[in-house]
Amino acid sequence: MPLKFFSALFCVIISASVFAQGGAATGGSIGVSFTALPQSSFKDTVGKFGYTALDISARIPLFGSKHQTAGRKKGAHLADSSRHFYETSARLGFGLLPIDIGFLNTTRNFYNSSAGVGVSIGSGKNIFSISANVGVAADGTVLQNNDTRYRFSGSFIVNHISQSGTVFQYGVAFTYAYGRPLPLPVLGMYKRISLGNKWSLSGVLPLSVQVTDHIDSKRQLAFSLRPSGNRFQFANENVFATTSPAVFMQLRQFQLAAVYTYKFSQYFSLGADAGLLFARKLKFTEQDDTKTILSQITIKPGPSFKISLRYSLPHKRPGIPENEAMNNY
Ligand SMILES: *[C@@H]1O[C@H](CO)[C@@H](O)[C@H](O)[C@H]1NC(C)=O
Ligand SMILES: *[C@@H]1O[C@H](CO)[C@@H](O)[C@H](O)[C@H]1NC(C)=O
Ligand SMILES: *[C@@H]1O[C@H](CO)[C@@H](O)[C@H](O)[C@H]1NC(C)=O
Numbered sequence: 001m002p003l004k005f006f007s008a009l010f011c012v013i014i015s016a017s018v019f020a021q022g023g024a025a026t027g028g029s030i031g032v033s034f035t036a037l038p039q040s041s042f043k044d045t046v047g048k049f050g051y052t053a054l055d056i057s058a059r060i061p062l063f064g065s066k067h068q069t070a071g072r073k074k075g076a077h078l079a080d081s082s083r084h085f086y087e088t089s090a091r092l093g094f095g096l097l098p099i100d101i102g103f104l105n106t107t108r109n110f111y112n113s114s115a116g117v118g119v120s121i122g123s124g125k126n127i128f129s130i131s132a133n134v135g136v137a138a139d140g141t142v143l144q145n146n147d148t149r150y151r152f153s154g155s156f157i158v159n160h161i162s163q164s165g166t167v168f169q170y171g172v173a174f175t176y177a178y179g180r181p182l183p184l185p186v187l188g189m190y191k192r193i194s195l196g197n198k199w200s201l202s203g204v205l206p207l208s209v210q211v212t213d214h215i216d217s218k219r220q221l222a223f224s225l226r227p228s229g230n231r232f233q234f235a236n237e238n239v240f241a242t243t244s245p246a247v248f249m250q251l252r253q254f255q256l257a258a259v260y261t262y263k264f265s266q267y268f269s270l271g272a273d274a275g276l277l278f279a280r281k282l283k284f285t286e287q288d289d290t291k292t293i294l295s296q297i298t299i300k301p302g303p304s305f306k307i308s309l310r311y312s313l314p315h316k317r318p319g320i321p322e323n324e325a326m327n328n329y
Pocket of ligand 2: 105
C-alpha cells in the first residue's frame with residue numbers, strides 16, 4: 001500500500017471511528033495517555049526502534065442546541081426520529097515522543113500537536129459530523145529552526161442509524177499533508193451482534209475492525225485490528241546524503257490490540273491496551289518530493305502498551321441516551 005494512501009487512510013479511520021468506538025458524536029472530554037513501544041530490532045540491518053509517548057487531548061463543546069433529549073426515555077430506540085440537535089466543538093491535542101532510532105546515538109524528542117473544530121448535527125436517523133484540523137509533527141530541532149510544516153485534514157461523515165440499530169457510516173475525508181488535497185471515501189458500520197446484545201462489531205473499510213464485549217455498564221473489552229502510524233519532520237543533521245535541513249520520517253504499521261476500559265466513576269474512565277505491531281516500515285523521504293526515498297527500513301514485529309485516563313465533562317448528552325447501543329464512556 002503506498003504510504004500516501006496509508007496516511008490518508010489512517011486519518012479516515014480516526015475520523016470515522018470516533019463514533020463507532022463510543023467516543024460519541026457529542027460531549028466534552030479530556031484525556032491523558034502514556035504509550036510504550038519497547039525497542040524492536042530492524043530486520044535487515046543492525047539497530048532498533050522504539051518510543052514512549054505522552055499524549056494529552058481535549059474535546060470542548062462550544063455551542064449547540066439544548067433540551068433536544070426532552071421526552072426521551074432511557075432505552076428509547078436509537079433511531080428515534082425526534083432526535084434533533086447540533087453541537088460545535090473544539091479539539092486540541094499535544095504529544096511528546098522520545099524516539100530511539102537505531103542509527104542515531106541519542107534519543108530524539110518529537111512533538112506533535114493538533115487543533116480542530118467539529119460540528120455534529122443530529123436529524124432523525126442521521127448524525128452528520130464535519131471536522132477540520134491543522135497539525136504539526138516534528139522533532140525539536142525542526143521546531144526550533146522554524147522549519148515547521150503544517151498539515152491539514154478534514155472530513156464529512158454521515159452516521160445513519162437504521163431501524164435495527166445498526167449504524168452505517170459513509171462520507172469523505174481529506175488530507176492536505178502533501179500540498180494537494182487527497183480525498184478518500186469513508187465506509188464503515190457499527191452493529192450490535194447477538195449474544196444478549198453484549199457484543200458489538202464495528203469496522204471501517206478497507207481495514208479496521210473492532211469487536212467489543214460490553215461486559216456491563218462500566219466495563220468493556222475490545223479487540224481491534226487497524227493501521228497505525230505517523231509522519232514526522234526529522235532534522236537531517238547530516239544523517240542522510242541530502243542538503244535538505246529536514247526530511248520526512250514516516251512510520252507505518254498495523255496493530256492487533258486488546259483494550260480494556262473501566263469506567264470507575266461517573267466522569268472518569270481508565271483504559272489499558274496491549275497490542276502487537278506488525279508489517280512495520282520506517283521510511284525517510286525528501287519533504288518536497290516524497291518519491292525520493294532516502295532510507296527504508298523494516299522493523300520486526302513487537303508489542304505496544306498504553307494506559308489512558310479520560311475525564312468526561314459533566315453535561316447532558318444531547319444525542320445518545322445512556323445504555324443505548326453507543327455506550328458513552
Ligand atoms: C502524536 O503521535 C502519536 C504517535 O503516532 C499519536 O498516537 C498521537 O495521537 C499523536 N498526538 C497528536 C496530538 O496528534
Ligand atoms: C555514533 O557514535 C559512534 C561512536 O560512538 C560514532 O562513530 C558515530 O559517528 C555516531 N553516529 C552519529 C549519527 O552521531
Ligand atoms: C524562530 O522564531 C522565533 C520567534 O519568531 C525566534 O525568536 C527564533 O530566533 C527563531 N529561530 C531561528 C533559528 O530562526
